[in-house]
Amino acid sequence: MDNRPIGLLDSGLGGLSVLKQVKKALPHESTIYIGDQAHLPYGNKSASEIIRLTQKLVDFLIQQNVKLIVFACNTATATAMTTIQQQVDIPIIGVISAGSEIASNQTKSHQIAVIATQATINSGAYEQALKAIDSQYEVVSLATPDLVPAIENDVSDLQLVIHESLQALCGQSFDTLILGCTHYPLIRNQISQEFADKAIMIVDPAEGICQQIRCFLKQKDAFASGSQTINYGYTTGSKEAFEGAAQKWVGQTFDDIKQVTI
Numbered sequence: 001m002d003n004r005p006i007g008l009l010d011s012g013l014g015g016l017s018v019l020k021q022v023k024k025a026l027p028h029e030s031t032i033y034i035g036d037q038a039h040l041p042y043g044n045k046s047a048s049e050i051i052r053l054t055q056k057l058v059d060f061l062i063q064q065n066v067k068l069i070v071f072a073c074n075t076a077t078a079t080a081m082t083t084i085q086q087q088v089d090i091p092i093i094g095v096i097s098a099g100s101e102i103a104s105n106q107t108k109s110h111q112i113a114v115i116a117t118q119a120t121i122n123s124g125a126y127e128q129a130l131k132a133i134d135s136q137y138e139v140v141s142l143a144t145p146d147l148v149p150a151i152e153n154d155v156s157d158l159q160l161v162i163h164e165s166l167q168a169l170c171g172q173s174f175d176t177l178i179l180g181c182t183h184y185p186l187i188r189n190q191i192s193q194e195f196a197d198k199a200i201m202i203v204d205p206a207e208g209i210c211q212q213i214r215c216f217l218k219q220k221d222a223f224a225s226g227s228q229t230i231n232y233g234y235t236t237g238s239k240e241a242f243e244g245a246a247q248k249w250v251g252q253t254f255d256d257i258k259q260v261t262i
Helices: 016-025 047-063 074-079 081-085 095-106 118-123 125-133 147-152 158-169 184-193 206-219 239-250
Strands: 006-010 031-035 068-071 092-094 111-116 138-143 176-179 201-203 231-235 256-259
Touching (some): 006 016, 016 031, 016 184, 031 047, 047 074, 047 081, 068 206, 074 081, 074 125, 081 092, 092 095, 092 206, 095 125, 095 201, 111 125, 118 125, 125 138, 138 158, 147 184, 158 184, 231 239
Parallel strands (some): 006 031, 111 138, 111 176, 176 201, 231 256
């Protein structure tokens, strides 16, 4: 038994979609979430900068005495996770393997599309993960760099931004679409509207993350007793903006929210 919290990190609000699933699947676990809104988006940054920023978030969570860290950010998972895993002792789980496994189980045509930040697409992480499962998969990868800023800034013409971002998928053949950025499940319904005339299965990697967390906790006998849980949120940006956005996008309330500098 281990009552220490699970730590989750993201460049901003996107990881809240993962936190929501974790709280639903593992209600007896305490959580600490940090969103690095002061430095978002991560998707257009260099690999070295993404690693540097992610390392600071990891260090922060380690200082909070978490038992496990979830990279609730595809860009950080694709670019920084392998490097940081070699530098710290604490277990780290990322979203890419989880999303790839779900997509593999769902696809019938072996044709899978991925939308993500530029950095995640450039890394080729999803294509590598999918082809490691089955080399016959055909993977269509599309960078959609305008979506994260649109979500974070709550733009009024969000559907137009989505439509323009996904135009390059028109005419492509696929039956499964991976939301390769944890911001994207926040607008899953709007994304679905773009494929209303097609039988497209949409994958949210957060669903697979919960399975991986549960397996880890079971293996390590590290489930919490659930007698007293905490749910703390931290942001490097505006506390008020973070709190309002969390409530709007996922109905997420925290026991406490603090602004921090990393």
